[in-house]
Amino acid sequence: MIKLENISKAFNGEQILSDIGITYEQGKTNLIIGASGSGKSVLTKCTVGLIQPDTGKVFYDDREFTALDSKSRQEIRTEIGMLFQGNALFDSLTIEQNVMFPLQMHTDMKSDEILERVNFCLERVQLTGVNHKYPAEISGGMQKRVALARAISMKPKYLFCDEPNSGLDPQTSIVIDQLISEITKEYNMTTIIVTHDMNSVMEIGDKVIFIHKGRKWWEGNSDSILSTTNKELSDFVFASSVMKRLVDKK
């Protein structure tokens, strides 16, 4: 479980996040949705400490992350896996070395144990035979999988995914979504997915939080979202006429 209390953040006098409180639940895929520029990435970065919020607290289970010094934060971070919007794979390292990296830095595992774990993670994301390629040599969908494999290599308790579907075709998007959702249940992780893809919301959204202009505007699940009376949320959800037609049919 991760809990946010009263998170606010301004950049150069412009308020980006205002007084956000959210509880992300364990064993569930918690989705943050909202328009581009609404502050989803900033919120995620505040949660993991890449950006210091102006006010507010972040708790990882019972540990108040925002009150810790950088040394203790580093410890919590070894329990966090993160999938970045642009993958953030190390381009000077091969696929195998990328996935290996956290294990080499933080564990005393022997190299054959590490390799075994790496291959397990790569197989888990259905990616084999590319161990010795470099990130630039594989497709966007494959890069996402590598990033996911790297994020889960340390068996994290918390998984953050910032727009895991951006730049992917619909089919690959669904595969990635399903992988994240399955892995979340398998490891009983607290997973946070930032997205603006309604497909993901309907498929894997156990809990959905709608951010609008830097505020938490709505909270619910993928069922209740279709019957929402909230104007801004409804504008967001039904921006595509396909969604509208689907609901009308129901």
Place this chain on the structure above:
Amino acid sequence: MNLLSHIGKFSMLIARAFSKPEKMKIFRRQLMFEIDSLGIGSMGIIAIISFFMGAVITIQTSSNIDSAFIPAYTVGFTVRQSMILEFAPTIIALILAGKVGSNIASEIGTMRVSEQIDALEIMGINSASYLILPKITAAVIINPFLVIISMFIGMAGGYIVAWGTGIVTTSEYLYGLEYDFKIFGVYYAIVKTIFFAFIITAIPSYYGYYTKGGSLAVGAASTKAVVTSSIVILFVNYVLTQLLLI
């Protein structure tokens, strides 16, 4: 941003970079890689530049000696003194500030804008130490060797010109190279080189690390890194010369 806040931010970054590496094994591997890439990878350009510096000093000096009171061995002597005291340490540092500096700033800058540095931090890794410390350490270790090699190649360049053109006999040239040799000059060059090695790697790391934006910003960071480190090298060169030679 003003100079003082740059210096403050720079010092904090370097202090963070100088913390104990997470895993010594990984650090040693990176160090070897950087020694190879920053050091061995610069051998070619250093050899070419040093050779021509020695050759040109030889021609310049001999063509300027027209008095019978100045002995011919002055040529070798001048080549040696200028290579050891100034040309090898300072010119090589300036060249490396361009080559190595732009390389470091764009490498780290790209890692910043593509969120690779954020990824390191999320993994609980001190990104400053992981990325910067091996580069500074590698340069401080390898650059003194590069500079000593540069001295020899410069003197050899002068020798080959002397031999090829006959503007000074090779035996007089060699006599000049050995004339009144004091090892202090070499120590002085090495001290300077260690300072310069730090400047060449730390300043570009700083500009790369704090790159904001996209690929354009990476280019801008790289340019700023080269200009700033060159100026700082010249300034520090002046200060060290005054401190060590007067």
